[in-house]
Amino acid sequence: MPSVRDLRDRLRSLKNTQQITKAMKQVAAAKIRRAELARKQARPYAETLAEMLDELIGSVSHVDHPFMKPGRSGAPAGVVLIAADKGLCGAFNSHLARMAELLHKEHPDARFYTVGTKARNAVRRFGVADHPTWLLGSPSKLGVARDVAQRVSDDFSQGTISEIVLISAKLISMLSQRPEKRRLVPIVPGDFHAAAAQPSAAGPKGSLEFVPSPQFVLSRLLPKYLEFTFFLAMLETDAAFFAAQLLAMNNATENASKLIDELTIQMNNARQAAITKELLEIVAGAEALNHT
Amino acid sequence: MARTIAFKLMTPSRVIYDGRAELVIVVTTEGEEGILPSHAPLLAALKPGVLRANVADDAGVSRLMVATGEGFLQALPDRVTVLVDEALHFDDVDVAAARRELADATGRQRAPGTDPAAFAREQAIIDFAAAKLRLTGH
Numbered sequence: 001m002p003s004v005r006d007l008r009d010r011l012r013s014l015k016n017t018q019q020i021t022k023a024m025k026q027v028a029a030a031k032i033r034r035a036e037l038a039r040k041q042a043r044p045y046a047e048t049l050a051e052m053l054d055e056l057i058g059s060v061s062h063v064d065h066p067f068m069k070p071g072r073s074g075a076p077a078g079v080v081l082i083a084a085d086k087g088l089c090g091a092f093n094s095h096l097a098r099m100a101e102l103l104h105k106e107h108p109d110a111r112f113y114t115v116g117t118k119a120r121n122a123v124r125r126f127g128v129a130d131h132p133t134w135l136l137g138s139p140s141k142l143g144v145a146r147d148v149a150q151r152v153s154d155d156f157s158q159g160t161i162s163e164i165v166l167i168s169a170k171l172i173s174m175l176s177q178r179p180e181k182r183r184l185v186p187i188v189p190g191d192f193h194a195a196a197a198q199p200s201a202a203g204p205k206g207s208l209e210f211v212p213s214p215q216f217v218l219s220r221l222l223p224k225y226l227e228f229t230f231f232l233a234m235l236e237t238d239a240a241f242f243a244a245q246l247l248a249m250n251n252a253t254e255n256a257s258k259l260i261d262e263l264t265i266q267m268n269n270a271r272q273a274a275i276t277k278e279l280l281e282i283v284a285g286a287e288a289l290n291h292t
Numbered sequence: 293m294a295r296t297i298a299f300k301l302m303t304p305s306r307v308i309y310d311g312r313a314e315l316v317i318v319v320t321t322e323g324e325e326g327i328l329p330s331h332a333p334l335l336a337a338l339k340p341g342v343l344r345a346n347v348a349d350d351a352g353v354s355r356l357m358v359a360t361g362e363g364f365l366q367a368l369p370d371r372v373t374v375l376v377d378e379a380l381h382f383d384d385v386d387v388a389a390a391r392r393e394l395a396d397a398t399g400r401q402r403a404p405g406t407d408p409a410a411f412a413r414e415q416a417i418i419d420f421a422a423a424k425l426r427l428t429g430h
Binding site: 207 | 304307321333362364375
């Protein structure tokens with residue numbers, strides 16, 4: 001049986017831990033709001049971009065861009081893994097890492113690009129030590145997205161990789177996030193149609209004018225679309241991370257409460273037992289004196 | 293009152309303007325282009341420059357001027373939408389920083405061995421810095 005003092009020490013440390021988890025929960029709740037706001041503000045741009053591409057592809061008879069053709073055959077896939085920089089968020093990061101690891105087992109030659117410290121560590125753990133990596137929590141997410149897009153599209157057009165696959169977190173609700181795998185390149189034109197704010201009504205071909213030319217506008221729009229897809233995925237992973245952390249910290253706080261209750265009862269029992277024992281000793285001592 | 297069209301100006305991080313305009317003038321890769329109501333459907337690539345628009349609201353018509361980065365313009369008979377990487381109002385421009393960017397990018401561009409892609413990237417920075425300076429009257 002632990003002594004009263006041991007129990008009291010454990011209780012004190014538990015209460016400290018609970019305060020920390022409670023504080024982290026509140027911080028996560030505040031950050032989730034900010035992350036959601038950033039996502040909401042980015043949406044109109046994303047929808048318009050998809051709409052422009054949808055219109056462009058719908059109005060010209062022939063589109064020609066490396067991104068729309070299959071990559072060099074025989075080249076490995078390029079995988080962009082986005083995860084959080086930090087932990088304390090339940091199984092959030094490990095779910096993302098597992099999806100990447102499965103892909104790695106299937107295609108051991110796949111090349112990885114990671115965003116987020118945890119993504120980098122996971123990919124290193126399963127044996128791809130040297131790969132380009134970025135931080136998720138950098139001040140300019142758009143800058144990072146631009147760098148990632150630049151890097152993967154260079155590798156794609158040079159034939160180092162044959163396709164671009166993105167693994168990131170999808171925020172389904174505040175209580176549920178799940179990893180998602182999407183193939184970004186080669187691009188399927190239908191993607192734009194689904195994402196457009198107002199899908200084009202497929203007007204007569206040639207009714208749309210281009211400055212300077214459809215080819216040029218497409219060559220500018222597609223990289224921008226790729227860049228923006230990474231940006232949105234980073235924003236969503238960020239929001240999902242805070243949602244996961246909020247949930248994890250909420251559970252931790254509740255568990256701590258339960259433990260504190262149990263320990264308090266144990267401590268009271270132990271204290272009572274000690275008092276009873278002392279009383280018994282005093283009474284027994286007094287009795288012994290009376291009998292002499 | 294003159295006829296107006298729906299006009300939207302957006303960057304990846306926010307919507308800069310969402311309202312109505314009588315006229316929108318943008319800088320495309322081929323030069324300036326003015327968009328009036330009932331414009332034929334148009335999709336244009338923009339280079340960094342100063343975007344001007346006569347925006348109309350209940351109070352009347354006013355001039356909107358912003359320095360914009362690279363982007364795209366979509367004109368339809370009833371609306372015009374502009375997507376740009378960055379957009380800065382007069383008050384948001386840091387003149388000293390813009391001067392520095394201009395000088396740095398020019399230096400990098402002139403360095404020997406610059407490949408065409410890097411050259412184009414530096415040119416975009418130069419154009420945006422120049423647009424910021426022009427907007428602020430420098």
